Amino acid sequence: MNSRLSNIICGLLGVGLVATFTIGLAISISQGFAGVKGGLPFVIIVGFVLSLALYDFYDTCVRKK
Numbered sequence: 741m742n743s744r745l746s747n748i749i750c751g752l753l754g755v756g757l758v759a760t761f762t763i764g765l766a767i768s769i770s771q772g773f774a775g776v777k778g779g780l781p782f783v784i785i786v787g788f789v790l791s792l793a794l795y796d797f798y799d800t801c802v803r804k805k
Contacts, residue, residue: 751801
């Protein structure tokens with residue numbers, strides 16, 4: 741398999757796993773004890789972290805150097 745293609749596949753898998761975990765955690769916090777208002781700061785942090793993960797995936801795997 742091509743090295744670039746394997747980097748893209750593994751990067752997508754990693755970003756997908758991180759996104760699944762953090763989004764699930766944000767949903768459980770917002771629906772649980774904290775409520776929507778209490779979980780909002782965590783949801784904002786999760787959105788920021790996911791945007792950083794997606795940018796790093798793009799910069800490392802997709803963009804041609």
